[in-house]
Amino acid sequence: MGLIGKTSHVDPAEQTRDSEDAEHKGAAEHIKHPFADLRQKLKESSLYDLKVKAVHAKHKIGKWQNLVNPNHRHDEEHEKATDEKRNRIAEGHRFQSFAPERDGNKIKWYIDGRDYFHAVSVALERAKETIYIEDWWLSPELFLRRPPFTTQDWRLDHVLKRAAERGVQIYIIVYKEVNQALTCNSAHTKRALRALCPEGTPGHGNIHLMRHPDHNVFENAGDMTFYWAHHEKFIVIDFDLAFIGGLDLCFGRWDQMQHPLADAHPAGVENEVFPGQDFNNNRIMDFQDVKDWKSNELSKADYGRMPWHDVAMGVIGPCVYDIAEHFQLRWNFVKRDKYKRDERFDWLTLEGREGEDEDLIAVQRPKHPVGEYIHHPISPMNVKTGRPDPSNVQGTVHAQLVRSSADWSSGILTEHSIQNAYCEIIRNAQHLVYIENQFFITSTGQEQSPIHNQIGRAIVDACVRAGKEGRKFRVIIVIPAIPGFAGDLRDNAAAGTRAIMDYQYKSINRGEHSIFGQIRKEGIDPENHVFVFNLRSYDRLNKTPAMKKMEEESGVTYQEVQRAQAEEIMSSGVHGGAESSSSDEGESEDDEKEHFSSRKKKFEARRAAAGLKNDQVISEDSVAKNAMLGEKKVSEEQWDENDYEQEKENWVQEELYVHGKTCIVDDRIAICGSSNINDRSQLGNHDSELTIIMEDTNALPSIMDGREYQAGHHAATLRRMLWREHLGLLPAQPLDASEDPNAQPPDVCPNHWHEGDEWDKLVTDPLSDDVWNLWTQQATTNTDVFRHLFHADPDDNIRTFDDYQNFLPRNDTKQGHLYNKFMPDDEVKRALDKIRGHLVWMPLHFLENAEMAEKGLAVNYYTESIYT
Numbered sequence: 001m002g003l004i005g006k007t008s009h010v011d012p013a014e015q016t017r018d019s020e021d022a023e024h025k026g027a028a029e030h031i032k033h034p035f036a037d038l039r040q041k042l043k044e045s046s047l048y049d050l051k052v053k054a055v056h057a058k059h060k061i062g063k064w065q066n067l068v069n070p071n072h073r074h075d076e077e078h079e080k081a082t083d084e085k086r087n088r089i090a091e092g093h094r095f096q097s098f099a100p101e102r103d104g105n106k107i108k109w110y111i112d113g114r115d116y117f118h119a120v121s122v123a124l125e126r127a128k129e130t131i132y133i134e135d136w137w138l139s140p141e142l143f144l145r146r147p148p149f150t151t152q153d154w155r156l157d158h159v160l161k162r163a164a165e166r167g168v169q170i171y172i173i174v175y176k177e178v179n180q181a182l183t184c185n186s187a188h189t190k191r192a193l194r195a196l197c198p199e200g201t202p203g204h205g206n207i208h209l210m211r212h213p214d215h216n217v218f219e220n221a222g223d224m225t226f227y228w229a230h231h232e233k234f235i236v237i238d239f240d241l242a243f244i245g246g247l248d249l250c251f252g253r254w255d256q257m258q259h260p261l262a263d264a265h266p267a268g269v270e271n272e273v274f275p276g277q278d279f280n281n282n283r284i285m286d287f288q289d290v291k292d293w294k295s296n297e298l299s300k301a302d303y304g305r306m307p308w309h310d311v312a313m314g315v316i317g318p319c320v321y322d323i324a325e326h327f328q329l330r331w332n333f334v335k336r337d338k339y340k341r342d343e344r345f346d347w348l349t350l351e352g353r354e355g356e357d358e359d360l361i362a363v364q365r366p367k368h369p370v371g372e373y374i375h376h377p378i379s380p381m382n383v384k385t386g387r388p389d390p391s392n393v394q395g396t397v398h399a400q401l402v403r404s405s406a407d408w409s410s411g412i413l414t415e416h417s418i419q420n421a422y423c424e425i426i427r428n429a430q431h432l433v434y435i436e437n438q439f440f441i442t443s444t445g446q447e448q449s450p451i452h453n454q455i456g457r458a459i460v461d462a463c464v465r466a467g468k469e470g471r472k473f474r475v476i477i478v479i480p481a482i483p484g485f486a487g488d489l490r491d492n493a494a495a496g497t498r499a500i501m502d503y504q505y506k507s508i509n510r511g512e513h514s515i516f517g518q519i520r521k522e523g524i525d526p527e528n529h530v531f532v533f534n535l536r537s538y539d540r541l542n543k544t545p546a547m548k549k550m551e552e553e554s555g556v557t558y559q560e561v562q563r564a565q566a567e568e569i570m571s572s573g574v575h576g577g578a579e580s581s582s583s584d585e586g587e588s589e590d591d592e593k594e595h596f597s598s599r600k601k602k603f604e605a606r607r608a609a610a611g612l613k614n615d616q617v618i619s620e621d622s623v624a625k626n627a628m629l630g631e632k633k634v635s636e637e638q639w640d641e642n643d644y645e646q647e648k649e650n651w652v653q654e655e656l657y658v659h660g661k662t663c664i665v666d667d668r669i670a671i672c673g674s675s676n677i678n679d680r681s682q683l684g685n686h687d688s689e690l691t692i693i694m695e696d697t698n699a700l701p702s703i704m705d706g707r708e709y710q711a712g713h714h715a716a717t718l719r720r721m722l723w724r725e726h727l728g729l730l731p732a733q734p735l736d737a738s739e740d741p742n743a744q745p746p747d748v749c750p751n752h753w754h755e756g757d758e759w760d761k762l763v764t765d766p767l768s769d770d771v772w773n774l775w776t777q778q779a780t781t782n783t784d785v786f787r788h789l790f791h792a793d794p795d796d797n798i799r800t801f802d803d804y805q806n807f808l809p810r811n812d813t814k815q816g817h818l819y820n821k822f823m824p825d826d827e828v829k830r831a832l833d834k835i836r837g838h839l840v841w842m843p844l845h846f847l848e849n850a851e852m853a854e855k856g857l858a859v860n861y862y863t864e865s866i867y868t
Contacts, residue, residue, distance in 0.1 A: 082359040083412070096415070098417070099400055102388070103318075104393035105315060105318060106316040107314065107397045107714060109721075111725060112256060112725075113255045113310060118145055118737040120235065122748070127238055129239075129379060130236075130378060131238075134234055134235075135174055135232075136231050136248050137250040139278075140192040140193055144156055144254075146735045148570075149270040149271070157196060171208050184250070227866055230688045234674075235249075236386075239386045241386070241746070243313065243315070244313050244315060245311055254308075255310075257732065260625075261538070262622045263621075265542065266547040275566045275569055279562075283482065283484070283654065284815055302814060308656075310659045317394035320386025321352070325350060326405075331348050332361055332363050333411040336362060340366075340370065349361075398695045399694045402418045403688070409687075425663070426458040427462055429666055430473070431667075432667065433462065434722075435663050436478045437662070438661065441507050442455040442459075442515075444456040444513055448513050450679075450864040453683060459515055463519050467522070473529055480535075481794055482497065483501065489793070490801060490805070495853070496863075496866075496867060536840045537653065538653045538786075539622055539624045540619075540622070542619055544641070564600035620637060626832075628728050629759070635833050651832075661691070662718075664718060668712040670693075673690055673691025674689045678868055699713070718751075725837065726838055727774065727775065728837030729759040729836075782837070783840040785832065789832070795843050796846060798843075
C-alpha cells in the first residue's frame with residue numbers, strides 16, 4: 001500500500017541484501033563482544049538496575065544544560081537529518097504543511113455544542129480499539145447530552161469509563177496551565193480520569209493521560225514555557241473517524257442555536273440544562289475552583305449565562321491519518337520531554353512511519369528505554385476508513401491538515417502552515433471571505449509590531465484588487481464584542497482585555513496601517529468591502545413570584561437548590577473519591593452534600609405546599625427561542641400571576657461568545673480548526689494548533705452576485721446555515737438531538753440544511769442585495785434594541801471613559817439587566833419583538849478617543865506578545 005508523504009521504501013531485493021548484511025554484522029559483533037552472554041546476565045542483576053538509574057539521573061541533571069543551549073533538540077547530526085527530512089516533506093506540500101492534500105474525504109460540519117457533543121457521544125460509544133483526545137481543557141463531568149437529569153449515562157467520564165472497560169485504549173493530552181493565570185485545573189482532569197478504573201477493576205490501565213508543558217524548574221530547567229498553550233481540539237477514534245474544530249470537551253461549550261441565557265426552573269430543578277460549573281458567564285465571573293465541578297457561585301435566579309457559538313467538523317477518510325500522526329508526534333514528544341523515565345507511558349509507533357521514518361513522529365529508542373513500543377493502529381491499516389491510501393474514497397472533499405507547531409510544543413522546527421493557508425486562500429478570493437473567530441489581531445506589513453501575522457495584508461490585497469477591477473467583493477467578520485475575560489472594562493484589572501480589544505481595532509480600522517487605512521491608501525473605500533459584526537442574545541430568567549415566595553418561606557435560596565441538584569446528578573461516585581486526600585476531607589464532603597440535600601428538601605416542601613407543579617407554571621423557563629423562526633412574539637409570552645413589574649427584573653442580555661475558528665471563501669473553500677486569527681495561533685512558535693482546509697469536489701448549483709455559480713457543497717451549505725442561525729431563520733432546537741441528522745457522526749447520515757425552503761433560497765447568493773439588506777438592517781435593529789433596553793456595551797456612543805461612566809447602568813443594577821427599571825413592561829416586550837437572531841454591529845468607534853491599552857505592569861514590552 002502506498003502512503004502519501006512516506007519518505008522511505010524498501011524493495012524485496014534490498015530486504016535480501018539487508019538479511020545477508022545482518023548475518024555478517026552478527027559474526028562481527030560476536031568477535032567484538034565475546035562475552036555477550038555474561039553481559040546479558042549482568043543486565044538481569046541489581047548492578048545493571050543501578051547503572052540504568054545512574055544514567056537516567058545523569059540525563060535528568062543534564063537538562064540544566066538546556067538553559068544555555070536552546071537549540072539542544074536540533075544540534076546533533078541525527079536531529080539535523082530529521083529536521084531536513086521534515087523540511088523536504090513540507091516543501092513538497094501546499095502551504096508548506098507536514099500533511100499532503102488528500103482526496104476522498106467525507107466531512108460533516110457541526111454548528112454549536114448540542115449537535116457536536118451528541119455526535120461525539122455516539123462515536124465514542126462505538127469505539128473498539130483506540131481513542132486519541134487532545135484538548136486545551138477537558139472536563140470529565142461534562143454532559144454530552146441534555147437534560148442531565150435524564151442523560152447521566154452520557155457524562156463524558158461515564159462514556160470513557162465504559163470504553164476503557166470494553167478494552168479500548170484511551171490516550172489523552174491536555175494543556176497543563178499556569179495555575180496563576182487560568183482556572184481549567186488540568187490536575188483535576190488527570191486525577192479524575194485516572195481514578196475511573198481502579199486497580200483490580202475492568203479497564204484498569206487503559207486510560208493514559210499526559211499534561212504538558214511542565215512548569216517545574218527543577219525538572220525541566222530550560223525547556224519550560226509559561227506564555228504559550230497547547231490549543232488543539234480534536235479526537236481520533238479507531239483510525240476510522242476524527243473530529244476537529246473549536247470545541248473543547250469542557251464546561252461552558254454545550255449550547256443550542258437559540259442560545260438560551262436562563263436556567264431557573266420553578267417547576268422543578270431537575271429540569272436544569274447547565275448543572276454546576278457548566279452554567280457560566282465569563283464576563284461576570286470566571287470559572288471558580290473547577291475541581292469542585294458541582295459548585296457555582298453564579299446564581300441562576302439572578303444572572304444569565306454566557307451563550308457559546310462554535311463550529312467543528314467530523315472527518316472520515318484519508319485525512320484521519322494525518323490527524324492521528326500529529327497526535328502521535330505530540331504524544332511521543334511529551335513522552336521524551338516529560339515522561340521519558342516514566343514506565344506508565346509507552347512510545348506510540350505508527351504504520352507508515354516505521355524504520356527510518358519513525359523519527360518523523362518523535363519515536364526514540366534510547367539505550368535504556370522506559371516503557372513499551374505500542375504499534376498503531378491495532379488492527380490492520382488496510383481495513384481502516386482513515387487509511388492514507390489514494391484508493392480510499394469515502395467522500396468528495398479534497399482536504400489538507402495544517403498546523404502551528406514548534407520546538408517547545410512538538411520538538412520540531414517552526415511550522416506555520418495555518419498562516420500560509422489563510423493568507424494564500426484569502427488573497428486569491430474572488431467574491432466573499434466570511435470569517436468567524438474568537439480574535440482578530442493581524443497586521444498589514446512590518447509596521448504594526450508587536451503584531452506580525454500577515455492575514456490582514458492578504459485581506460487588503462484582495463479588497464484592493466476587487467476595488468480596482470470594479471468587482472463586488474465582501475469580507476464579513478464575526479467576532480466577540482468583548483474577549484471572554486471577567487471584569488469591568490473600566491477597571492485597571494481589565495487592562496489586558498482592553499489591550500486585546502485595542503490590538504483588534506488597530507488591526508481593523510484605527511491608524512494608517514490598519515486594514516481600513518491600507519485599503520483607503522490605495523484609493524478604495526474600505527467600507528464598501530469590509531464589515532464587522534458581533535452576536536448578542538436575550539432571555540428572561542424564570543424567577544417567578546411563586547419561586548420568590550418559596551425562597552422567603554423556606555429560608556432557602558434557589559442557588560442552594562441548584563447546588564443540591566448538581567450534587568445529586570454530578571456526584572455519582574465514578575471518581576472513587578480521587579480528590580480527597582484524607583478521610584476527614586471525605587467526611588466533610590459528605591456533610592456538605594447532606595447539608596445541601598436537606599436545604600433542597602425544605603425548598604421542595606414549600607413547592608408541594610403551594611401545589612406548584614409543571615403544568616401550573618405558565619411562564620417559559622427560557623424565551624431565547626422567540627428570536628428564532630416560527631416562534632411567537634415575546635409580547636405574547638405569559639408570566640405567572642401577571643406580576644409584570646417583577647417580570648421586568650428578569651430580562652437579561654449577554655454577548656453571544658463567538659469561539660469558532662472558521663473561514664469560508666467564495667462558497668467553495670472552508671477552513672476550520674483550533675486556530676485564532678492572532679499571533680498566538682498563527683506564528684507557529686507560540687500556541688500549538690491544528691486546522692483542516694476543505695474544498696468539496698461535489699459542486700452545488702448556486703448563485704453568486706446574481707449569476708449562476710458552481711459552489712462547493714460542503715462550504716456553501718455551512719455558510720448558509722450559519723447565516724440563517726445569525727438571522728433567526730432556523731427553528732429553535734429541542735434539548736434531545738437524537739433525531740437530528742446534523743447531530744450524528746459523518747458515517748450515519750449527511751448534513752441537512754433545509755434545502756430549497758424559502759430561507760435557503762434567500763441566503764443562496766451571499767452577494768445579493770436582498771440578503772445583504774436583510775443582514776445589515778437586522779443587525780441595525782438588534783443593535784438599537786439592545787442599546788435602548790440594556791445599554792449593552794461596548795457601544796459606538798462610548799468614545800471616552802467619561803462616556804463609559806455615563807452610559808452604563810447604576811451600580812444597583814445587576815450586569816446584563818434592564819437599564820431603565822421604570823420602563824413600562826409592554827414597551828420592553830414590544831422592543832424585544834423586533835429582535836431576530838443574534839446579529840449586531842461591532843462598535844468600531846468604541847473608546848476611540850481614549851487610551852485603551854495604557855502601558856504598565858499588565859501591558860508592556862515583555863507582555864505584549866501574550867495578548868497578540
